[in-house]
Amino acid sequence: MPDVTLTAGSAAAISLSPGDALSVRAIVAGQVAELVAHSAADPRERLSTLLTGLAEEAHTLREGMTLWSQEYRPLLRVEELTNDEHDLALEACTPWLGRALGAELVGDCCWTSFRAWLEGEGLPEKWVPYPVGIFKRADERDGRYGLRPGSSRPGDLVRFSAASACTVLVSACPLTRGAADPAAPVIEVTWNEQNS
Amino acid sequence: MRQDVLLEPRSYTASEVEVGESLRITVVDGQQVPDIVLWAREDAGERLSPTASQLLNGSHLMVPGCVLYSHRASGLARVDACTAGAGVIVGGSCSAPLNYARFGIPDTPNCRSNLLAAGAPYGVEEADVQHIYCPFMTIRRDDDGSYVIDLPEAEPGDYVELAALVDLVVLTSNCPQERTPTNAFNPSRLHLWVGPSDASRPTLDAIVAEAAHA
Numbered sequence: 001m002p003d004v005t006l007t008a009g010s011a012a013a014i015s016l017s018p019g020d021a022l023s024v025r026a027i028v029a030g031q032v033a034e035l036v037a038h039s040a041a042d043p044r045e046r047l048s049t050l051l052t053g054l055a056e057e058a059h060t061l062r063e064g065m066t067l068w069s070q071e072y073r074p075l076l077r078v079e080e081l082t083n084d085e086h087d088l089a090l091e092a093c094t095p096w097l098g099r100a101l102g103a104e105l106v107g108d109c110c111w112t113s114f115r116a117w118l119e120g121e122g123l124p125e126k127w128v129p130y131p132v133g134i135f136k137r138a139d140e141r142d143g144r145y146g147l148r149p150g151s152s153r154p155g156d157l158v159r160f161s162a163a164s165a166c167t168v169l170v171s172a173c174p175l176t177r178g179a180a181d182p183a184a185p186v187i188e189v190t191w192n193e194q195n196s
Numbered sequence: 197m198r199q200d201v202l203l204e205p206r207s208y209t210a211s212e213v214e215v216g217e218s219l220r221i222t223v224v225d226g227q228q229v230p231d232i233v234l235w236a237r238e239d240a241g242e243r244l245s246p247t248a249s250q251l252l253n254g255s256h257l258m259v260p261g262c263v264l265y266s267h268r269a270s271g272l273a274r275v276d277a278c279t280a281g282a283g284v285i286v287g288g289s290c291s292a293p294l295n296y297a298r299f300g301i302p303d304t305p306n307c308r309s310n311l312l313a314a315g316a317p318y319g320v321e322e323a324d325v326q327h328i329y330c331p332f333m334t335i336r337r338d339d340d341g342s343y344v345i346d347l348p349e350a351e352p353g354d355y356v357e358l359a360a361l362v363d364l365v366v367l368t369s370n371c372p373q374e375r376t377p378t379n380a381f382n383p384s385r386l387h388l389w390v391g392p393s394d395a396s397r398p399t400l401d402a403i404v405a406e407a408a409h410a
């Protein structure tokens with residue numbers, strides 16, 4: 001079963017066939033992972049958190065939920081989760097946003113990693129999707145809306161299955177980090193081929 | 197006055213708003229939501245970022261005084277007024293696939309198609325019309341994880357006004373959604389005005405009188 005561990009500010013791209021499983025697991029508490037998915041047939045068709053949220057009437061991930069593309073074709077399903085606090089509204093973190101928020105960033109922002117993959121597909125940055133913010137939390141406290149530490153406890157995971165052929169990108173977010181040490185592994189991504 | 201246009205139900209328009217100018221959208225008949233896309237005219241990469249706008253203002257909703265920020269965290273426009281409801285800012289609009297997902301009806305009128313048509317002279321593609329400011333719209337995120345659209349609060353005469361911080365291109369869709377509470381199940385008219393920030397604005401009476409003569 002292949003797996004990869006990510007440090008904050010690094011990302012992995014995994015090609016999935018229908019039925020394949022992919023798990024994203026937090027190694028440390030408070031770490032956020034951002035996940036996007038592009039259809040293998042045309043990378044401009046991508047997981048839409050807006051369509052998914054409205055079609056599934058949910059603002060977080062739920063077990064059994066389908067994650068749809070902007071054209072309402074199924075890309076992934078949520079098979080299992082140990083934590084139900086995730087985000088389906090925010091954009092991927094960018095260096096500009098990180099700097100404006102005064103954050104100490106390490107490695108690449110999630111947006112930068114997603115854009116780099118798209119460039120390899122010959123597509124410009126505007127096609128970077130809104131990610132599923134795994135363990136990501138933002139809310140209003142003391143009258144101010146802001147990002148909070150990730151909801152993850154060590155070992156918390158979300159397991160997806162592929163509903164159609166797609167490439168999934170997972171980035172260990174450098175903006176909402178669970179470890180002070182930039183060399184510490186913070187997210188583990190595991191995948192396997194269920195149907196083969 | 198640079199633009200003064202009545203937006204019939206389900207229609208759309210494109211506007212250019214320069215520094216020193218404002219854009220006002222007025223609710224004519226009541227309970228109607230516009231879907232707005234904007235970017236810096238000189239650099240389409242400086243496009244509206246809902247997330248940067250929320251996090252840099254420290255506000256989930258774009259209330260008066262909030263700045264609409266770009267993807268690169270620079271200010272594009274300031275919300276000078278929004279006389280009804282909240283200022284929702286989200287990553288997408290109603291679309292034919294979304295309406296099919298929710299209602300099982302194909303090819304319905306929708307904001308995505310409207311915004312693509314409004315932006316055709318600028319060569320926009322689907323990815324260019326996914327960052328949306330929806331004044332007057334009401335969305336609830338319930339504690340049980342559900343995501344619910346409610347009736348908008350806007351009454352005839354309510355308006356939203358943006359001041360340009362850089363020269364802007366603005367696309368506006370008069371949301372055609374008729375199967376959710378977004379527009380109270382009854383798409384109706386909006387009025388859009390662009391002009392110098394210090395100019396007098398048309399009143400609702402003048403807008404209605406002008407519409408009657410059109």
Ligand SMILES: [Zn+2]
Nearest residue numbers: 093110173174
């Ligand atoms: Zn991130």
Ligand SMILES: [Zn+2]
Nearest residue numbers: 290307371372
């Ligand atoms: Zn709409």
